[in-house]
Ligand code: ADP
């Protein structure tokens with residue numbers, strides 16, 4: 489047996505039905521067959537997470553019939569997949585799935601009775617997506633002749649804080665994961681871990697934020713000192729833009745951890761924003777790979793950036809559904825007081841700021857936040873800052889960012905960005921550049937974001953055709 493250990497993460501599309509799960513198992517199998525030890529981490533079947541969120545909302549609003557219909561549809565989907573993967577009706581896996589559906593039904597009924605969906609109960613409900621898909625992957629691996637054992641995130645040792653919906657691993661997680669998984673690996677059994685979820689010290693189920701299975705995989709990778717973490721996807725790798733928006737988006741061969749964090753933070757859905765954080769200290773590489781084309785190298789994410797001469801920017805990303813909150817009229821108070829009270833109010837509410845800007849003459853501060861956080865931001869500011877300040881909101885905004893370590897110290901990058909936007913008649917509402925010089929971001933009208941993305945992508949010559957023409 490080789491000493492190599494890989495953590496392999498399979499996303500929702502790679503788990504969407506029996507056929508996809510079987511293919512995913514065969515991708516793990518390629519490594520298992522040559523003696524590599526593999527830990528598999530799985531997402532929910534595509535669409536299941538959203539389905540669970542919808543049914544939880546329906547239960548809270550009193551529509552138990554709609555919630556039950558959705559549960560029944562999910563049940564059919566999981567049982568059909570189990571059957572197609574060859575699980576016998578009396579097998580332990582089918583029993584596990586049946587029990588999980590029963591617990592899910594009870595949890596949803598509790599929400600209905602109370603008409604209350606707390607972040608804690610939402611996490612309990614939404615984590616069933618990943619809990620239900622792990623046994624399916626275990627069956628698929630067994631069907632291909634491998635020994636496998638499925639575990640929830642908590643059973644695998646992932647212990648988190650109490651931030652339901654956006655939990656972070658506690659430092660003790662790493663030792664626990666090692667303890668829980670090493671024995672299985674030594675016995676030649678492939679652990680199949682439900683991604684996206686962990687649990688608190690008291691056993692309450694938490695989730696790590698949307699897209700959190702990437703994060704689960706890297707947490708496990710760090711805990712086990714894996715050689716590499718592979719995130720299998722429905723795309724070739726991390727691309728120069730969202731391929732659904734930019735037809736000629738190109739695969740990026742190498743990215744640094746820092747670049748990937750910026751990309752994910754600024755809306756590239758391909759990886760969870762914190763996914764690379766567990767890898768930074770150890771330097772464990774992360775590969776983003778295409779399940780449809782497993783021999784294609786995909787994207788290698790590592791400590792060191794790799795820059796091409798004359799190519800300062802590697803990717804363009806965008807966050808939609810943003811609101812700008814303006815705090816104005818502070819002439820009498822002075823900027824330091826205003827900024828202190830604004831940040832204090834924001835910090836208390838744990839709101840993520842996408843951009844911040846200040847114009848000193850008008851003592852005006854602007855914040856860009858996700859629209860889903862806008863009401864909370866407004867309420868926090870109205871309660872927390874002086875009554876002399878005016879607080880208002882502009883909706884339907886998007887933040888577009890260009891990312892690349894090659895921007896550092898390069899002149900003319902912003903000029904190219906602004907010229908590309910001006911060429912499309914796009915007005916810039918806010919501008920920011922981090923001191924790391926890994927990104928420049930601009931807030932623009934939401935309706936213009938796709939045109940802006942395509943124009944900026946072309947202006948920096950990021951597309952496939954641009955490369956071919958060189
Ligand atoms: P998974 O379930 O495998 O994690 P996701 O749907 O979360 O898959 O992420 C992959 C999707 O991210 C792709 O289908 C693609 O549409 C989208 N995406 C957005 N920006 C990028 C980008 N820069 N590179 C690759 N994919 C991107």
Ligand code: ASP
Nearest residue numbers: 531537684698699700701
């Ligand atoms: N299923 C979860 C989501 O849709 C986690 C993930 O896919 O990574 O957000």
Ligand code: MG
Nearest residue numbers: 499699757758
């Ligand atoms: Mg994802």
